[in-house]
Amino acid sequence: MPPEKRIPSDKKTVARKPVERKPTSRKPVGKRKKQSFLSAKMKVAIAALLLILLSPLYYGYVLNGFVATWRWMKDLGQDPNYRTYKSFNIKIPKKYSIHGIDVSYYQGKINWPKVKAMKEDEVKISFAFIKATEGILQVDPYFQRNWREAPKAGIVCGAYHFFRPKKSGSAQAKFFLQVANVEKGDLPPVVDVETLDGVTPLRMRLELSDFLTYVEMKTGVRPIIYTGLKFYEDNLKGKLDEYPLWIAHYYQPRLRLDKSRWKFWQHSDKAKINGIGHVVDFNAFNGDSTTLAEMLVK
Template identity: 45%
Template sequence: MGLLLLVLVWRGCRRDDKQWQYIKPYGIRLPLKYGIHGIDVSHHNRKIDWKRVSQMQAGGVRLQFAFMKATEGATHIDRQFARNWREAKAAGLLRGAYHFYHPRRDPKKQADNFIRQVKLQPGDLAPVLDFEIDRGVPAEELIDGLRIWLTQVEAHYGLRPIIYVNANFYKRYIAGNFDKYPLWIADYSNTQLSRYDTEKLVFWQHNKNGYVNGIQGFVDFNVFIPEPGKLNHLCL
């Protein structure tokens, strides 16, 4: 019984080190240790009222950045991207764009697709490679394709892209191959950030079931991991 109590206390301390607090208007617990909170969206979130998003504040937390889906594969364009890109900035949010990567599509054409749609301006966040599927492609071929996309996009914008990835794909494909790139990890375990390269970990998607004024349905929630003053290092 004594050992069990120690384990429970240890787990509680690990959970509490990020100062988790349930904030009812957002519908989730937020790690208040971090000072900069934001969301990511796509056409699945339908038409967004970005003014309401930017005005929302609860529990001392307001949203300061938003990543939005721009492109997918070699030809697809998110149907809400142009509107989201324009109106998020007008509402005063720091904005960023991401590309959903298809391992069975030409990486050069995928990079071209993103570049054609996303016109970064000073103050915009670095481009994001959203890597969530492998489709059975051999690891070496997949890693080569990711490298082609990243290199081409970095050369165009003069800014190193951010890699968005889950814990499994990080371990299988990213760690040891793309360690120089900023990392955005999707991990809902709440406590296991120590298993990633903390020097490159910049964003953490910690929950996918939040609520935000002006957006229908669930919203992905993120925090910026480094000191707040370093966020401009990821901007054009």
């Protein structure tokens, strides 16, 4: 071939320039593949989320979380009906103006003037229930001292008997009244029933009825039944409804029982009271001072 007709070497380089377009042509393809993959993942995620949201377990979990948060807020004192009183070292339900304690030998020797003098804001000790007897033989060793000294300090008192369902109800009532001399100005006598002692609920109620009938006949005042909320619901609800109730139900801003059914609420067993060396049960009365006065033995 003649020299003048040869293709110049620089023209060969120009002819291969289209190679530079390759990245441009492939870039959209790569994008399309990635978008398709993400779209599939999104579909799976949305389907899983819908399954969770429609599941009853999810709503149960949310509800439990709400309840836990509400309880946490209450523990921080944010429940306006349930606040901590530092002097008594417990939370006390508000909306009650009359407060009191109940004691036995467990509290030891009590300085009743100090008990009476204790006060924080509107809360003070106005009444006390004092253990007298148990079964047909046991007398509380501190009963006579407490029964004598508490009224001297200006505290209204009532005596209580710890009931044993295996024993005769009337025999226990006689024993109780031999020890506790119920007088004018006292709170009604109390029978504390919180165990079946192996007998049936029916047998317990029969003996308890005998106790109540005998005490009412001898004192002329209707006795109070003390028991725990669970024991009441299981064994006494709808029975012996003519008698006033004193219910134990701890660490709650309100008692889970119709307010028309109870007179006293034992809401804590950990109160610290001036003049007493051990923790004490703390109670609220369902009423004002006039209502309390109407309950006293005439």
